Amino acid sequence: MLSHVPSLRYGCLWITLLFISGASCYPPGPIQARLATRGSRVGALQFRQGIVKEKYDNQEKRRISNIMGEIEAILDDKHGLRSSNDSNDVEFDGVLEGDLVINERQAKWMLQAFNTRQKRKLIDNEELRWNISTPIPYLFNPEDFNENEKGIIRWAINHWEQETCIRFKDMGPVVYYTDYILFYKGKGCSSEVGRNGQTQISLNVICISKQIVAHEIGHSLGFWHEQARQDRDDYLDVLWENIQPGKTYNFLTHQTITNDVPYDMSSLMHYLGTDFSKTYPDMLTLKSRDGFLQQVMGGAEKLSFYDAKTANIEYCKDSCRNTKLRRPCEHDSYQDPNDCYSCKCPEGFGGTYCNTAAFSVGGADFAADDRHHMQWR
Numbered sequence: 095m096l097s098h099v100p101s102l103r104y105g106c107l108w109i110t111l112l113f114i115s116g117a118s119c120y121p122p123g124p125i126q127a128r129l130a131t132r133g134s135r136v137g138a139l140q141f142r143q144g145i146v147k148e149k150y151d152n153q154e155k156r157r158i159s160n161i162m163g164e165i166e167a168i169l170d171d172k173h174g175l176r177s178s179n180d181s182n183d184v185e186f187d188g189v190l191e192g193d194l195v196i197n198e199r200q201a202k203w204m205l206q207a208f209n210t211r212q213k214r215k216l217i218d219n220e221e222l223r224w225n226i227s228t229p230i231p232y233l234f235n236p237e238d239f240n241e242n243e244k245g246i247i248r249w250a251i252n253h254w255e256q257e258t259c260i261r262f263k264d265m266g267p268v269v270y271y272t273d274y275i276l277f278y279k280g281k282g283c284s285s286e287v288g289r290n291g292q293t294q295i296s297l298n299v300i301c302i303s304k305q306i307v308a309h310e311i312g313h314s315l316g317f318w319h320e321q322a323r324q325d326r327d328d329y330l331d332v333l334w335e336n337i338q339p340g341k342t343y344n345f346l347t348h349q350t351i352t353n354d355v356p357y358d359m360s361s362l363m364h365y366l367g368t369d370f371s372k373t374y375p376d377m378l379t380l381k382s383r384d385g386f387l388q389q390v391m392g393g394a395e396k397l398s399f400y401d402a403k404t405a406n407i408e409y410c411k412d413s414c415r416n417t418k419l420r421r422p423c424e425h426d427s428y429q430d431p432n433d434c435y436s437c438k439c440p441e442g443f444g445g446t447y448c449n450t451a452a453f454s455v456g457g458a459d460f461a462a463d464d465r466h467h468m469q470w471r
């Protein structure tokens with residue numbers, strides 16, 4: 095049973111990594127923007143040190159900010175929010191949707207997709223994806239995390255490994271690869287979306303929780319936020335008038351590949367219903383059509399069944415190519431890439447093919463026979 099996790103899950107997002115100097119922050123106020131620079135030195139061996147690289151120069155940041163301004167202007171206009179005069183004063187603080195560090199290409203195709211409303215496939219998708227024929231290398235920025243913090247980060251990595259075929263490898267102090275994940279202690283909780291050379295995940299001390307780290311790793315693997323799916327309007331209403339002025343660009347939908355996986359309020363990649371609201375936390379910005387699910391939204395503590403399924407479809411298609419199951423997987427389950435002889439079941443189902451109800455803890459197995467179950471009641 096999911097319960098509402100009010101603050102910290104996305105509380106971290108308020109103090110996001112700011113890399114546009116002087117930008118004002120949402121909501122506590124201005125925080126000076128700064129990416130840690132620790133001096134880079136590439137030795138004769140040409141390996142890549144685990145140091146945080148400044149990724150985008152000021153001009154690129156400004157261009158990204160301008161694109162967000164364009165999106166904001168169109169959205170505000172569409173929803174009758176602000177006079178057209180001021181709607182370009184967008185307060186883009188360097189992160190989209192609270193925790194996404196995007197590059198100019200990604201910003202451009204967001205705008206393009208928005209303007210044209212074409213249902214084309216994501217052209218960048220291939221290049222954003224990791225090649226997982228070998229484990230994804232990662233490292234901790236030297237001296238940023240203590241052992242306890244590393245333990246929590248490793249828990250999140252391990253969680254992804256248990257749910258998918260994706261594997262990670264701690265490179266120690268040095269990586270020999272072009273593409274790798276760097277965990278560092280930045281100003282807030284953020285990640286780039288998908289593979290991008292030194293793919294940076296910033297984890298401030300307030301972000302060191304299992305679900306936040308697992309969430310950010312999801313972004314680094316290419317996940318956008320669940321509520322940015324194009325079909326989200328079938329399940330929730332965006333309450334535009336409740337969004338902080340200058341922040342509506344965070345509520346754009348993106349062209350994402352969903353592989354027929356259904357919309358999932360319990361996704362670890364879903365916002366809280368109150369994010370970016372004018373008066374957090376009592377004003378909703380996302381209102382679930384199904385009232386019960388309002389409590390579920392944004393409260394996930396681990397990957398949902400469909401989060402894992404999405405990743406497994408994208409990354410793990412070939413994991414079981416040599417093992418054929420005798421029966422089809424039932425109840426939306428699928429061949430488990432970590433155990434090719436059985437299906438990976440949604441909660442509440444069990445058995446090799448997910449055709450039976452799961453064991454309950456401390457209860458009786460009523461799976462095979464409903465009558466039996468009724469007798470015990």
Ligand SMILES: *[C@@H]1O[C@H](CO)[C@@H](O)[C@H](O)[C@H]1NC(C)=O
Pocket residue numbers: 177178179
């Ligand atoms: C927009 O700006 C123009 C000139 O700066 C001004 O005359 C006009 O009244 C403004 N409109 C609104 C709706 O604020």
Ligand SMILES: *[C@@H]1O[C@H](CO)[C@@H](O)[C@H](O)[C@H]1NC(C)=O
Pocket residue numbers: 225226227228
């Ligand atoms: C992934 O890496 C493997 C091993 O390095 C390589 O053989 C394969 O071609 C790569 N796949 C893609 C799609 O680049």
